[in-house]
Amino acid sequence: MGGSTGCWVSETLRSSIGKKGLMAVTGLMLFGFVVIHLLGNLQVYLPDKQALTQYGHLIKSKPAVLWGARLSLLAIVLVHAAAAILLAMENSAARPVKYHVRQWREAGYAARTMIISGPLILAYVVYHLLHFTTGHAHPDFNPDDVYRNVIVGFQNKAVALTYIVAMVMLATHLSHGLWSLCQTLGFNHPKYTPALRFASIAVATAIGAGYISIPVSVMLGILK
């Protein structure tokens, strides 16, 4: 294929569909992380205020598992980002002269801004790690009291607002990404695609709402 003599794996992965496939598979994995992370965070609502902190201790109790998961996530993010950069550069090169007038009929806001929402979410994740994982960006960080870190962290309105904006971006990204990854991996059929497109938006909205509820609850004094 293509006159090259490389192995079939690299040839497949370097093709347009291969790079899209990498985006889709890593995107699905990151979606899995986002769901598990949300379920972990929602323990903040449990009547036992130590539940979230105990969950934090549980995660950190096996350093090999913790670092295995962290490095795997890092690798997944790097592949997702690298594929995105390569694809975006090719896309931009594919239309050197832009249109004077452009009308969109199907492409929604989420679909057209994936390449913007993605890096912004990544930038937020870096800040988020400095805020709640290492504590460098936290005013009063206590590694042994996860619950209190959350409450204190979100009592700052600017911090809470940044979090809410980031989660809206995450939900926007997922609302297109979930359906899009199915399409890229070849799942499209009149039997289920309309439901899939609806579910993509519904699930993204639910995830965004779940995350956003936490700083809102802190600011309203429901969590304290």
Place this chain on the structure above:
Amino acid sequence: MKLILHIWRQRGPNDAGKMVSYDVPDASPEMSFLEMLDVLNERLIEKGEEPVAFDHDCREGICGMCGIVINGIPHGPRPATTTCQLHMRTFNDGDQIFLEPWRAKAFPVVRDLVVDRSAFDRVISAGGFVSVNTGSAPEANSVPVAKKDADLAMDAAQCIGCGACVAACPNASAMLFTSAKVSHLGILPQGRPEAATRVQKMVSQMDAEGFGNCTNTRECEAACPKSIGVEFIARMNREYLCAALTDRPEAEGGGGV
């Protein structure tokens, strides 16, 4: 109808090109879009100016030659309609209309609104042959084709290769075109023997031509004058990824096992 047209004028492939405005004071709602341009061109010729170059052939929506981005939409505002089948009654008196060529690196502008779409021909020829016997007509039931397969293959085969999908795509991707060409053969039993190599070669050629990548925005589907759906893109993704895993190259002296 009084119209103001803003048309992309470019003398040749290496000219920078620019938008030029023209008044059309006497368009009739019954004219087709291309007839309206014919009227403008006759007037330009009378004045000794260079007429606007645009592609067209059958003018009945089946050849795939015409194609102008009209007010930011390939083939204009009517769904499932080629530029030649668009009529001026779609517009209002006093409208300003922007006319631009298909914009893609793989479709270089030849002149004004004419682009070179031979990249599409190379994608098709990269697909290679289909195992169909020539000679007298075969017995109709020797290769059974289920009605639903025939229908689906015909849906894909409707592609006239106009390139509106590329023009509409925010990334100038040719996935809808290539997927239609891959599918209309791949769905039929006659096209199955070469399906795995066909999809790999056509995608490889599509990439080599410098088209962009699909971001599943579905703009192509909305612009396609033949209403070809992105379901065929998913079908091609499926076929390509499966072919990468299962296709084996031809080996010297045996099956390579």
